[in-house]
Amino acid sequence: MIWDYDGATALGRVKVVSADKTFVHVEYPNGNTAICFSEEPSDFRVGDVVFITETSLETAPPELWPSERSWVGVIKLLHATEAVVEIGSSLQIMPRPQELTLHVGNTIEGTGLETINRVVSDTPIRYLDLANVDDVTIRQFKEPPENTYSFEDFAGSAGIVARAKELIETPLKYHQELEEIGARPIKGVLFTGDPGTGKTLLARIIANRSDAVFYQISGPQIMNKWLGQSEELIRKIFEDAAKQEKAIVFFDEIDSLATQRSDDSHEASRRIVGQLLSSMDGFKRDENVVVIATTNRPQDIDSALRRPGRFDWEIHFPLPGIGDREAILRKSQPRGAAADLPHAIIAEKTDTWSPAELVAIWSEAALFAVADRRKKILEEDYLGGFEQVTTQRARKQAERTSRDEGLIQ
Structure with a gap:
């Protein structure tokens, strides 16, 4: 019997035999597969262990096949003879063992894709389940007061800084006095504005200036990494913050975490x-x-x-005007920048730029200087950095436009 096959000489196991027994689908121990063909019907059956040689399939001792790794899954659906099992992120249909009492929601252990061995738990246990949220977990989001930021680091609208001081810094510093007056405490302030306008930076500055413990929580981070225990994590962070003399709980991109609730909303949200x-x-x-x-x-x-008592105060962060753009360029320039660089010219050319994009000019300029083996950023580096960021902005804008047009279509 001459076999044609697609694979290398190795140990294998028969997975499928065609109705006429001329095609045999063979699995290798590493999960790869091969299809072998013979003009004459074979005697192989599903589950047989075989040697795949240059010219034939030969029966091999079953004990040579490596032991199956066990898996853990959750029963999603039961029929009289079959069970639908969720293993990781996929669903598998396998024979239902009559010797085990199974229920939907059981966590089970099995081997291969044919064998359910035992019930591990009566309730679902999934990969994304987490241990209890403890102090170690909270420390990942908690920053003690540090004197590393000042309002001098925020080169933007003076009106934004003044309003932030009124709504956040003053209540934190004079909490006792406001309580004695009987004023309703300010608990929530919403920072709105385009990405890169300095919202996170100003929050950190206020926490530093007020000697407040700072808890930074990213909406996408919680929804991805902490899916399943987000509520407990938030509750524990608030409890920990309440124990501090002063604290700021900061939610970045809260729209990804707390969207409008409706009948179609995800239960986790x-x-x-x-x-x-x-x-x-x-x-x-x-x-x-x-x-x-x-x-x-x-x-x-x-x-x-x-609503009142929550995020009922708002500070809007507009894109900087020409004067603020020049101030941002001056304050963010590295120590190695030459004097008398054309900040006014760059400020004039960067209408609608965010502070983050303006600061990026210096990173690009520094690359030009270092590539030229210099420790000083010269005017040509500065202008080159501006051109690089301009090109990046244009490309991102084109990508957004293309994506938006695709959504509309």
Whole structure:
């Protein structure tokens, strides 16, 4: 019997035999497969261990096949003779063992794709389940007061800084005095504006100036890494913040975490919004905590979070005008920048640029200087950096336009 096959000489196991027994589908131990063909019907059956040689398939001792690795899955559906099992992120149909009592939701252990060995738990256990949120977990989001930032680092609208001081720094510094007056505490402030306009930086500056513990929470980070325990994590962070003399709880991109609730909303999103509302409403008058959140899509935030006692105060971060752009370029320039660089010219050419994009000019300029083996950024480096960022902005804008047009179509 002469076999034609697609693979290398090795140990294999028969997975499928065609109806006429001339095609045999063979699996290698590493998961790769081969299809072997013979003009004459074979005697191989599914599960047989074989040697694949240059010219034939030969029966091999079953004990040569490596032991199956066990897997853990969750029963999703049961029929009389079959079970649908969720293993990782995929669904598998396999024979239902009659000797085991199975129920939908059981966590089971099995081997291969044919054998369910035992019930591990009566309830689902999934890969994304996490251990209890503890102090070690909270420390990942917590930064003690540091004197590393000042308002001099924020080169933008003086009006933004003044308003932030009024709404955040003053209540934190004079919490006791405001309580004695009987004023309603300011608990939530929403920073709105385009990406890169300095919202996160100003929050850090205020925390430093106020000697407040700073908790930074990223919406996308919680929704991805902490899916399944986001609510407990938020609750624990608020509890920890309430124990501090002063604290700022900062939510970056809160629109990705607390979108408008509706009948079509994901259950996890509804639970997170509910926990945020509960945590903000649960503050006691003697707890010196201010919650800051950033977004460039305020219309997407659940409306309940914008009511009095929550995020009822807002500071808008506009794109900088020409004077602010020149100030940002001057304040952000590295020590190695030459004197008398044309900041006014660059400021004039960068209408609608964000502070982050302006600062990026210096990174590109430094690359030009280093490539030329210089330790000083000269005018040609500065202009070259401006051209590089201009090109990057144009490319990103083209990508956004193409994506938006695709969505419309």
